[in-house]
Amino acid sequence: MSLGIKASGQAKAADTVKGGVAPSVIRRLSLMGFLDSHPGLLGWFLAGPTFLLAVGIVFYPILYGLLVSFYDVHMLRAGVPKFAAMVQGLFGAKVEGLPKFLGLGNYLKVFTDRQLQRAIGASLILTSINVPLDLIFAMIVALVLNQDFPGRGIVRSVVILSWATPGVINAILWKLMLRSDGIVNGVLLGLHLIKEPVTWLFSTTWAFFWVIVANLWKGSPFSALILLAGMQTVPQELYEAAEIDGAGPWARFWNITLPHLRYPITLLVILGVIGGLTSFELLYILTGGGPANSTLVMAYYVFNHAIQWDNLGYSSALSFWLSGVVTIFGVLYWRLASRRDEE
Incomplete structure (x- = not known):
């Protein structure tokens, strides 16, 4: 029992520094200070999740549609082509099941x-x-x-x-x-x-x-x-x-x-x-x-x-x-x- 109390006291002592401030608090303060001194990083830190969401919801479909526009795509005949396969087709690779490449034909x-x-x-x-x-x-x-x-x-x-x-x-x-x-x-x-x-x-x-x-x-x-x-x-x-x-x-x-x-x-x-x-x-x-x-x-x-x-x-x-x-x-x-x- 005494060993447990002693260990608990040592843990509390280790979690404090001069002035009674915990190291975890210092780490948080130092992180905020670092971001505050680098406003560019702070902007990316705050806007990053929204940017990733926009990439997934907006930019990826636009890029996929752009790739589709270079091919003769008919969903009911051969289904929807995969993104990676169409990218490979742009560089001349022969991919099984890939629609006919038309270039600027469309x-x-x-x-x-x-x-x-x-x-x-x-x-x-x-x-x-x-x-x-x-x-x-x-x-x-x-x-x-x-x-x-x-x-x-x-x-x-x-x-x-x-x-x-x-x-x-x-x-x-x-x-x-x-x-x-x-x-x-x-x-x-x-x-x-x-x-x-x-x-x-x-x-x-x-x-x-x-x-x-x-x-x-x-x-x-x-x-x-x-x-x-x-x-x-x-x-x-x-x-x-x-x-x-x-x-x-x-x-x-x-x-x-x-x-x-x-x-x-x-x-x-x-x-x-x-x-x-x-x-x-x-x-x-x-x-x-x-x-x-x-x-x-x-x-x-x-x-x-x-x-x-x-x-x-x-x-x-x-x-x-x-x-x-x-x-x-x-x-x-x-x-x-x-x-x-x-x-």
């Missing part, structure tokens, strides 16, 4: 794909119509919400509902409303604007129109909030001085409000183009790319090649083409906007 096929050209045209039309209309409607809503009136908070909450609704649910609601027995036909029949129900989504003209309307319904509230936030940063003294000088509402908007919204508008244009070129879920549920491929846009065409037509290699190449176009546009537009500000 990328060059883009220039001769007539259906892809029609899909690009549909995407450009959708984007060129949707982006300006989105900015116009969002600007009107933001100007109204920027005024001081009773119930403004409630109105803001109602406006944001359509944006807060998940995209799939939003598309399903529009599809139900546009049925032959839906609310749209019911209202138009009640107003005697049409004589019989219209099958909106089976018309090559009306289907595209309603896709644009549904896009605006979903996206305009978000754009309005961005513009509203920009408006509330404008100093009120500028409006007061302009009003004293006799400037009307239009002059105040054109010379004060709009110049202060350059960056929000630039951001919304970039996001609108990206959204238009990559639009998928609304079209998938609402029209399925039809009728007669009239609403078949680029993102949906990529999906068809990957899932419907089992051509994973070509769809991967299309994805990288699309990503490159979107990235280049975003960079060029942002630089152009920045250059205008400098001038």
Whole structure:
């Protein structure tokens, strides 16, 4: 018993130093001091787990898709090729079960794909119509919400509902409303604007129109909030001085409000183009790319090649083409906007 007490006392004595501080505490303090004196290492220490997670979730799939784009991959025929096997195939190694190596064949096929050209045209039309209309409607809503009136908070909450609704649910609601027995036909029949129900989504003209309307319904509230936030940063003294000088509402908007919204508008244009070129879920549920491929846009065409037509290699190449176009546009537009500000 005495030996146990003596050993315990020796252990406690060994775990203390001058001043009564345990060595374990000193080690922790020295580690924090080392990291504090090396901020670069501290950053890697804190961001390391997140970086590894991003590599596994983001960068690995991108690299795998890039490798797939160099091969003639058909999942239903031969399954999904392994990453290591495709890397070996790039260097000329013959691996059993590896799909045919095409090099840049999938990328060059883009220039001769007539259906892809029609899909690009549909995407450009959708984007060129949707982006300006989105900015116009969002600007009107933001100007109204920027005024001081009773119930403004409630109105803001109602406006944001359509944006807060998940995209799939939003598309399903529009599809139900546009049925032959839906609310749209019911209202138009009640107003005697049409004589019989219209099958909106089976018309090559009306289907595209309603896709644009549904896009605006979903996206305009978000754009309005961005513009509203920009408006509330404008100093009120500028409006007061302009009003004293006799400037009307239009002059105040054109010379004060709009110049202060350059960056929000630039951001919304970039996001609108990206959204238009990559639009998928609304079209998938609402029209399925039809009728007669009239609403078949680029993102949906990529999906068809990957899932419907089992051509994973070509769809991967299309994805990288699309990503490159979107990235280049975003960079060029942002630089152009920045250059205008400098001038």
